[in-house]
Amino acid sequence: MNRVGDSGSEFDRHADGGRSDDVSRRVGDRLRGMDRSAGADRPSGPSRPWRELGEVQPVGSMPDLPSLGPTVPVWPNLLFRELLAVLACLLVLLVVSLLFNAPLEAPADPATTPNPAKAPWYFVGLQELLVYFDPWIAGVAIPLVIVFGLAAIPYLDPSRKGEGVYTFRERPVAVGIFTFGLVGWFVLILVGLVFRGPGWAWVWPWTHGPVHPATEASGSLPNVVGVPLLLAYFVGGGYLLLRWIREWVGLGALARVTFVFLALAFAGVVLKIVLHLAFGLRYFVSFPGSGFSV
Amino acid sequence: MRSKGPLAWIRRTRFWTSVFRTGIPKDAREQHAVVLSNVFLHLHPTRVPQASIRFIRTFCLGGISLLLFCVLLVTGVLLMIYYRPTPGLAYTDIQELEAVVPFGQLLRNLHRWSGHAMVLAVIAHMARVFYAGAYRPPREFNWVIGVFLLVLTLFLSFTGYLLPWDQLAYWAVTVGTNMAASAPFIGHLGPFSVVDAGGDARAILLGGEVVGADALIRFYVLHCVVIPVVMPLLMAIHFYRVRKDGGVLARY
Ligand code: HEM
Numbered sequence: 396m397n398r399v400g401d402s403g404s405e406f407d408r409h410a411d412g413g414r415s416d417d418v419s420r421r422v423g424d425r426l427r428g429m430d431r432s433a434g435a436d437r438p439s440g441p442s443r444p445w446r447e448l449g450e451v452q453p454v455g456s457m458p459d460l461p462s463l464g465p466t467v468p469v470w471p472n473l474l475f476r477e478l479l480a481v482l483a484c485l486l487v488l489l490v491v492s493l494l495f496n497a498p499l500e501a502p503a504d505p506a507t508t509p510n511p512a513k514a515p516w517y518f519v520g521l522q523e524l525l526v527y528f529d530p531w532i533a534g535v536a537i538p539l540v541i542v543f544g545l546a547a548i549p550y551l552d553p554s555r556k557g558e559g560v561y562t563f564r565e566r567p568v569a570v571g572i573f574t575f576g577l578v579g580w581f582v583l584i585l586v587g588l589v590f591r592g593p594g595w596a597w598v599w600p601w602t603h604g605p606v607h608p609a610t611e612a613s614g615s616l617p618n619v620v621g622v623p624l625l626l627a628y629f630v631g632g633g634y635l636l637l638r639w640i641r642e643w644v645g646l647g648a649l650a651r652v653t654f655v656f657l658a659l660a661f662a663g664v665v666l667k668i669v670l671h672l673a674f675g676l677r678y679f680v681s682f683p684g685s686g687f688s689v
Numbered sequence: 690m691r692s693k694g695p696l697a698w699i700r701r702t703r704f705w706t707s708v709f710r711t712g713i714p715k716d717a718r719e720q721h722a723v724v725l726s727n728v729f730l731h732l733h734p735t736r737v738p739q740a741s742i743r744f745i746r747t748f749c750l751g752g753i754s755l756l757l758f759c760v761l762l763v764t765g766v767l768l769m770i771y772y773r774p775t776p777g778l779a780y781t782d783i784q785e786l787e788a789v790v791p792f793g794q795l796l797r798n799l800h801r802w803s804g805h806a807m808v809l810a811v812i813a814h815m816a817r818v819f820y821a822g823a824y825r826p827p828r829e830f831n832w833v834i835g836v837f838l839l840v841l842t843l844f845l846s847f848t849g850y851l852l853p854w855d856q857l858a859y860w861a862v863t864v865g866t867n868m869a870a871s872a873p874f875i876g877h878l879g880p881f882s883v884v885d886a887g888g889d890a891r892a893i894l895l896g897g898e899v900v901g902a903d904a905l906i907r908f909y910v911l912h913c914v915v916i917p918v919v920m921p922l923l924m925a926i927h928f929y930r931v932r933k934d935g936g937v938l939a940r941y
Contacts, residue, residue, distance in 0.1 A: 463738035464941030466719045472734060473742050481756055488760065488803060490923040496794060497801035502780040503859035506900060512860035515850050517808050517843060522864065531879045531897070534868025546836040548819070549829035558822040559746075559940035566822065573819050687873075687880035 508592045517525065520583035524664075525594065529688055541576075544657045548573075551654045553645030576661070614675045623681035625689065632659055686689045708728050732928055734936065741939035746821070750814035751931075754842075755924065757807040761845075761915065764800040772852070774909035776902050779854035803848050811842045823938040831930040834923055848912035851905060862908070863900050866891050 432490030467473075512524045523535035592598035616624065636655045640646070646654065668675040681688040691697070697707055698710055709727075714720040721735040738748070765930025771786045771793065773779065786793040815835060818824060824832035851862040869891040871879045877889040884890075886898050931937070 402853060449872070463935070463939070464740045465737050465738070466736040468717065469733045470714055470720045470730070472739075473737055475726075476742060476744070477749075480752060484753055484756055485760075488799060488806070491802050492795055492798035495798065495802070496787075497798050498855075498857055499783060499853060500856040501748055503776070503854045503856060503900075505859070505901075507856070509856055509860055511865050514846060514861050514864045516805075517846070518865055530868060530871035530892050531873055531876070535872045535876075535879070540806070542836060542840055545815075545839075546833045549824040549826075549832045552782060556822070558825055559740075559938040560822075561820050565803065570820065573816075577816060595838070685880050686878070686882065 509546075511591060512597050513587065513591075516584060516588055519587035520580050523583045523587035524593070527668050528664075529686075529687075532689070536623055540657070540660055544661075547653055547657065549644065551657075553643075572661070579665075615678040615681055616676070618680050618682075621678065625679050628663065629659055732932075734932060737936055738941065741937040743939070744846045746937055746939050748813070748817055750817055754807060754810045754814055756868070757803045757810055757919065758924075760803045761800060761807065764796055764888070765913065765917070766805065767796055768800055769913060774852065774905050776854060776905060779852060779905065783853045783855075795869055799818060804849060807844050808842055811839050815839060821938055828930070828934045828938070831927060831934060832928050834930070838920065838927065840921055841916055845912065845916045847922070848908040848916065851900070851908045852912065854905065859900055866894050866900065866904075869894055 396495075437645055463474045513519055521533055521538060524537060527533070539596070552566075552569050554560075554566060554569070563570050589600050615621075633655050634660060637651060640651055640654065667676070667679075691701075700709075707921065711719050711723040711726055714723050724730045724733055724735045768786070771790055772782045783797070787926070788796060790796070807831070818832065818835065847862070847865060851858045870876045870889055871892045873879045874881050874883055875890045876882060877884050877886045877891075892898060894904075894907070895901070896907050
């Protein structure tokens with residue numbers, strides 16, 4: 396079964412003793428849990444008084460009970476902590492709300508466009524991407540791919556390493572990609588929120604007016620170069636990546652293609668930003684008639 | 690020995706004991722009974738692994754997201770009493786809320802800052818789940834439900850952003866919804882567009898070509914009814930699955 400030997404790759408699920416099989420067995424056990432002789436594997440009697448109260452069986456709520464270590468009653472251990480967290484949060488909220496008023500600007504006026512007009516902070520990162528991409532990419536394609544990519548994460552990572560602890564060493568690829576994306580998202584937000592002025596030109600927040608006048612990047616590749624380049628990137632690059640990750644045991648064909656698509660899209664966005672900043676690149680390919688430009 | 694005093698007496702009345710079937714737990718048996726017999730506490734099992742309730746395992750972030758959602762529900766319902774979603778009234782209603790309604794400014798502040806905090810908390814919760822590797826089997830689908838919750842949280846915040854009907858609200862939502870006009874095929878500015886400005890994705894969102902009265906009522910309904918109804922449904926599934934999948938993942 397194990398095609399890469401004991402390389403111990405992060406994506407090699409068999410290298411750690413086939414825990415994924417354990418999982419399906421555990422789930423099966425749970426479904427059959429009903430007809431197990433109740434609590435045969437657990438002590439009963441006065442030391443476990445909650446037994447008679449119909450405690451949810453460990454097969455139902457706690458797979459792997461032994462490996463989870465000792466348990467404590469929820470009352471008071473967990474409930475006390477929750478109460479503490481609730482009170483602390485409410486206190487912070489109250490203090491902040493007493494100190495800072497929610498903004499209320501002049502009444503809405505469709506005739507007066509503020510410059511710049513900024514989206515709510517959590518979407519400013521996408522707005523910042525408009526510097527580098529056409530609106531259909533920055534505002535539609537990229538958010539859709541992000542949401543799809545996030546939802547796909549569990550199906551693209553077959554490893555069983557580093558669960559229930561925070562670790563970089565046990566799963567460097569996964570942690571690396573996710574952290575890069577998360578930090579990148581907030582860097583874009585920060586740039587859009589703090590460093591963009593009228594006309595979305597770069598400003599230093601401590602000066603008045605733009606430092607660099609807003610410039611339109613104009614250098615586009617001719618389509619005869621751009622089209623083959625894009626094809627080479629997605630088709631050729633995809634083929635190579637697919638061959639490379641074939642070594643990652645435990646991913647089905649669909650998952651591999653998905654992973655490769657997401658990886659190329661992610662890297663492509665970063666690449667385009669770099670090329671734009673370094674060489675003022677505007678488009679790889681451009682078909683003004685249809686509005687399709689990348 | 691029976692404790693004395695009016696509170697103790699109330700807790701012994703037939704009515705009180707019919708509501709709360711267990712008092713403050715005095716022994717191990719009652720500690721478990723109290724969790725089992727209360728519908729809210731029963732979100733939890735009666736016992737949890739000690740390793741999984743350490744602060745560092747969750748930073749309480751899922752719970753904080755839930756708490757902020759509840760704060761938003763309460764303050765939001767109170768705001769609805771003073772707010773009418775039409776371009777002529779929305780802005781002045783907010784002004785009156787701040788100037789005339791007792792604690793109106795505080796109410797609005799609480800709602801506003803909780804909204805921002807919830808977006809942050811949900812993102813942070815997602816990050817902590819990721820770094821804990823807690824999306825692996827059998828938790829994969831709960832992660833997917835979480836992603837839906839994240840998207841809904843963003844929509845909840847975004848639809849609320851328009852309601853004060855000030856310049857900030859109006860133009861932020863104009864910028865945001867303009868994106869829909871550039872969607873491929875279904876946006877009139879997008880590539881391969883097959884629609885005109887009056888019938889594209891943005892027009893469906895706004896009920897017109899610009900942010901106006903129709904957009905305000907749409908956002909109001911989404912913000913006050915649709916999303917707040919859908920989210921608790923998803924949360925119920927989310928929490929149920931957290932329990933069924935063995936609670937918060939912790940390596941012992
Ligand atoms: C409104 C938003 C959300 C609420 C109220 C919420 C609430 C919770 C709560 C209370 C828990 C229990 C443990 C903890 O506090 O960490 C939890 C666990 C979990 N959440 Fe969320 N969550 C939300 C959004 C999300 C998002 C955006 C994701 C991921 C994309 C997610 C994925 C998960 C997973 C996989 C678990 C199980 C973690 C484990 O077993 O250790 N949730 N959630």
